[in-house]
Amino acid sequence: MVFIGGAGNMAGAVIGGMVASGYPADNIVATGRDEQKLKDFCKRTGVHGSTDNLAAIEEADVVVLSVKPQGMKAMCESLAEKVSARKPLVITLAAGIPLAAYQRWLGAGVPIVRAMPNTPALVGTGVTGLYAGDGVTDEHKSVATQMADAVGIALWVEQESGIDQVIAVSGSGPAYYFQFMESMIDAAEKAGMDRADAERLTLQTALGAAKLAVAADVDVAQLKRNVMSPNGTTERAIKRFQEGGLPQLVEQAMGDCAARAAEMANELDK
Numbered sequence: 712m713v714f715i716g717g718a719g720n721m722a723g724a725v726i727g728g729m730v731a732s733g734y735p736a737d738n739i740v741a742t743g744r745d746e747q748k749l750k751d752f753c754k755r756t757g758v759h760g761s762t763d764n765l766a767a768i769e770e771a772d773v774v775v776l777s778v779k780p781q782g783m784k785a786m787c788e789s790l791a792e793k794v795s796a797r798k799p800l801v802i803t804l805a806a807g808i809p810l811a812a813y814q815r816w817l818g819a820g821v822p823i824v825r826a827m828p829n830t831p832a833l834v835g836t837g838v839t840g841l842y843a844g845d846g847v848t849d850e851h852k853s854v855a856t857q858m859a860d861a862v863g864i865a866l867w868v869e870q871e872s873g874i875d876q877v878i879a880v881s882g883s884g885p886a887y888y889f890q891f892m893e894s895m896i897d898a899a900e901k902a903g904m905d906r907a908d909a910e911r912l913t914l915q916t917a918l919g920a921a922k923l924a925v926a927a928d929v930d931v932a933q934l935k936r937n938v939m940s941p942n943g944t945t946e947r948a949i950k951r952f953q954e955g956g957l958p959q960l961v962e963q964a965m966g967d968c969a970a971r972a973a974e975m976a977n978e979l980d981k
């Protein structure tokens with residue numbers, strides 16, 4: 712499996728998670744332009760590295776594309792001849808680029824899966840949304856599912872627009888939680904707590920809440936009520952969140968996120 716842009720944030724997290732889960736590092740090649748960065752990454756993970764994309768994909772059955780959306784067209788066009796001749800399974804991790812664009816850039820008939828992972832893949836708790844284009848076989852789907860399962864949970868969506876919904880929930884979602892944690896840490900420090908203590912307590916609380924929510928047989932609304940004593944402290948805090956419009960704000964932010972993914976598709980060089 713060859714990851715183009717493999718030492719980057721997203722592919723690096725997927726590769727790190729795959730290797731940690733037992734996938735043989737020897738079967739993975741990461742490519743990049745920055746030789747030192749690639750070297751450090753390969754040393755850390757045990758995978759092979761190359762600064763030559765064309766040489767790296769020479770015999771690849773699976774090519775994972777993980778460069779920034781802005782660099783995707785040029786990168787695909789540079790691989791097109793080889794990819795359209797050999798037709799490996801191409802899995803793209805990019806947000807905001809529709810399958811139709813890859814078909815233009817790589818040539819028709821190449822099996823392409825759009826995958827939308829998230830960075831918690833690095834610690835095996837990732838979420839990957841998947842969408843299969845034309846010509847993707849069950850065998851291809853099982854390869855993509857295996858990659859996703861190795862680093863967390865997978866969800867196949869039926870419509871390509873489902874990928875934008877996945878981005879709004881889980882692709883970008885880790886950053887929403889990091890923002891919330893950052894705000895809690897800042898507030899606790901402002902209130903007089905030592906920053907390191909604030910960080911430790913905030914992170915453990917986030918971890919505990921997520922673990923409890925996954926394990927519990929009641930929904931998150933009930934778990935929230937379980938923390939709220941009538942006329943107690945939590946009720947006062949939650950009232951402030953609700954009066955401040957947090958639920959609406961979350962809905963708007965997720966809407967903006969999905970809208971940005973759709974907008975990015977219109978900004979592509981044709």
Ligand SMILES: NC(=O)C1=CN([C@@H]2O[C@H](COP(=O)(O)OP(=O)(O)OC[C@H]3O[C@@H](n4cnc5c(N)ncnc54)[C@H](OP(=O)(O)O)[C@@H]3O)[C@@H](O)[C@H]2O)C=CC1
Nearest residue numbers: 716718719720721743744745777778779780804805806828
């Ligand atoms: N970050 C995230 O949480 C998520 C990102 N994504 C998607 O993943 C993709 C990558 O994002 P992210 O990892 O954040 O970005 P990064 O910039 O961290 O990673 C991109 C990598 O691509 C490499 N690269 C760029 N051009 C080339 C090229 N021509 N040949 C080989 N390698 C190249 C860069 O290497 P070098 O520095 O050596 O140039 C860099 O390491 C994006 O398309 C994004 O939409 C999807 C889900 C979540």
Ligand SMILES: O=C(O)[C@@H]1CCC=N1
Nearest residue numbers: 805806878882883884
């Ligand atoms: O912010 C972005 O565009 C990428 C896609 C999902 C998470 N990061």
